[in-house]
Amino acid sequence: MKILVVEDEPKLASFVKKGLEEQSHEVDVAFDGQIGRTMALSNNYDVIVLDVNVPKMNGFDIALSLRSEHIKTPILMLTAMGSLDNKVAGFEAGADDYLVKPFEFRELLARLRALSKRSIDTSSPSSLLKVADLELDLNEKIARRDGKRIELTAKEFALLEYLMRNRGRVVSRVDIAEKVWDIHFDTGTNVIDVYVNFLRKKIDKDFPVKLIHTVIGMGYMLKEE
Amino acid sequence: MKILVVEDEPKLASFVKKGLEEQSHEVDVAFDGQIGRTMALSNNYDVIVLDVNVPKMNGFDIALSLRSEHIKTPILMLTAMGSLDNKVAGFEAGADDYLVKPFEFRELLARLRALSKRSIDTSSPSSLLKVADLELDLNEKIARRDGKRIELTAKEFALLEYLMRNRGRVVSRVDIAEKVWDIHFDTGTNVIDVYVNFLRKKIDKDFPVKLIHTVIGMGYMLKEE
DNA sequence: TTACGGTTATGAAAATCCTGGTAGTGGAAG
DNA sequence: CTTCCACTACCAGGATTTTCATAACCGTAA
Numbered sequence: 001m002k003i004l005v006v007e008d009e010p011k012l013a014s015f016v017k018k019g020l021e022e023q024s025h026e027v028d029v030a031f032d033g034q035i036g037r038t039m040a041l042s043n044n045y046d047v048i049v050l051d052v053n054v055p056k057m058n059g060f061d062i063a064l065s066l067r068s069e070h071i072k073t074p075i076l077m078l079t080a081m082g083s084l085d086n087k088v089a090g091f092e093a094g095a096d097d098y099l100v101k102p103f104e105f106r107e108l109l110a111r112l113r114a115l116s117k118r119s120i121d122t123s124s125p126s127s128l129l130k131v132a133d134l135e136l137d138l139n140e141k142i143a144r145r146d147g148k149r150i151e152l153t154a155k156e157f158a159l160l161e162y163l164m165r166n167r168g169r170v171v172s173r174v175d176i177a178e179k180v181w182d183i184h185f186d187t188g189t190n191v192i193d194v195y196v197n198f199l200r201k202k203i204d205k206d207f208p209v210k211l212i213h214t215v216i217g218m219g220y221m222l223k224e225e
Numbered sequence: 226m227k228i229l230v231v232e233d234e235p236k237l238a239s240f241v242k243k244g245l246e247e248q249s250h251e252v253d254v255a256f257d258g259q260i261g262r263t264m265a266l267s268n269n270y271d272v273i274v275l276d277v278n279v280p281k282m283n284g285f286d287i288a289l290s291l292r293s294e295h296i297k298t299p300i301l302m303l304t305a306m307g308s309l310d311n312k313v314a315g316f317e318a319g320a321d322d323y324l325v326k327p328f329e330f331r332e333l334l335a336r337l338r339a340l341s342k343r344s345i346d347t348s349s350p351s352s353l354l355k356v357a358d359l360e361l362d363l364n365e366k367i368a369r370r371d372g373k374r375i376e377l378t379a380k381e382f383a384l385l386e387y388l389m390r391n392r393g394r395v396v397s398r399v400d401i402a403e404k405v406w407d408i409h410f411d412t413g414t415n416v417i418d419v420y421v422n423f424l425r426k427k428i429d430k431d432f433p434v435k436l437i438h439t440v441i442g443m444g445y446m447l448k449e450e
Numbered sequence: 451t452t453a454c455g456g457t458t459a460t461g462a463a464a465a466t467c468c469t470g471g472t473a474g475t476g477g478a479a480g
Numbered sequence: 481c482t483t484c485c486a487c488t489a490c491c492a493g494g495a496t497t498t499t500c501a502t503a504a505c506c507g508t509a510a
Binding site: 194 | 467468469470471472
């Protein structure tokens with residue numbers, strides 16, 4: 001697999017690169033954060049190894065930047081011993097795993113393998129989601145159906161994105177509450193039903209084929225009939 | 226989210242359970258490996274926290290067993306300090322992450338959140354349960370028999386899921402009452418028989434082979450005759 | 451073979467829940 | 481100040497769940 005390593009310590013970077021190449025992986029190395037970020041945006045890596053402390057842009061900001069650009073590549077962050085606050089901050093910035101320096105190469109390898117096994121849907125360009133004749137443009141933050149432009153509010157967009165990323169799968173209100181609204185317990189709100197109604201008005205009402213389906217007692221699903 | 230913790234140290238298990246429930250997660254605990262494995266097979270967890278050393282079946286064997294049954298639930302393994310061989314063995318058995326004891330609860334929480342964010346591969350077999358020519362699609366929340374689509378209500382679906390996950394095993398009404406209806410004492414209701422009847426009408430009536438079997442005085446079992 | 455007690459199956463109705471849709475409100479942004 | 485977004489509250493209709501009564505079935509004893 002294709003791995004980006006963002007690490008400014010030359011000896012460590014070299015050691016990791018060499019070890020991974022010996023396992024037949026293709027490795028790019030960036031020695032500062034800005035170059036690392038640019039490389040991550042411009043290339044299709046299977047996984048990114050990202051030190052927290054690199055010059056010019058730290059690991060958290062890189063992770064945040066990548067995630068805000070909808071780059072879903074798994075990120076394994078490296079940090080020095082004892083930085084729990086760093087770890088938590090890293091996870092919150094979008095990292096998927098953490099490894100504390102110094103580490104054994106075998107553990108790094110095992111974790112990278114575990115990360116890459118959890119496959120990300122890379123079948124669509126990261127900037128466009130499609131279901132039937134509906135498209136969600138992640139760059140312009142709009143939808144299009146049958147070529148027609150549809151303006152969405154931020155919450156409408158987030159909900160539609162979630163439904164489209166889970167196309168063909170019933171997602172419960174609890175799922176939606178957690179992932180779109182960051183609500184983790186039953187607040188008794190009907191806001192999800194309200195917003196599904198808003199989306200229906202914008203993307204289903206004027207079209208013959210309804211894409212948003214209710215599964216009574218379970219949730220909603222987006223699919224072509 | 227729904228979390229299974231397989232951990233035999235009562236104090237640690239209690240500490241983790243309490244902490245996660247305070248974050249509005251739903252937590253089940255198993256104190257030995259065999260119970261843990263059975264619970265993992267019979268329920269739909271979002272993530273599993275699995276100690277390496279538990280009685281009756283160790284963490285590696287449990288992970289191997291779940292993965293061989295196509296259970297893709299993310300697994301975070303717990304191990305004692307310094308066991309690199311254990312970590313590598315755990316990743317090879319199918320674990321997705323590792324945490325070394327002792328650990329800070331905040332790190333556990335952050336790692337669990339990172340794991341569950343990695344969306345489930347919906348094309349995986351674990352989204353489909355099969356018994357003979359009956360299929361239960363966990364994504365679309367429908368059944369299919371001999372290719373024919375069968376719509377189920379939420380309760381019907383939950384009951385069928387429970388029966389299918391326990392295929393070949395007689396499950397008592399008490400089991401079903403607890404797991405599907407969350408009833409923990411004898412209410413004198415026959416609603417379970419009513420619903421078994423509903424399922425029979427939908428999935429057995431029009432087909433030559435009856436899959437739902439009554440074991441008089443004991444309960445019900447789903448199996449090919 | 452028949453009768454009986456216990457268990458399960460089943461139909462209908464009542465009770466409850468769920469959802470679609472809309473109106474109104476508060477707060478933030480322009 | 482106005483507009484828009486996000487959310488709450490509510491109602492009606494439909495769907496689901498549960499209850500209840502009764503029929504049917506099963507196993508065992510006489």
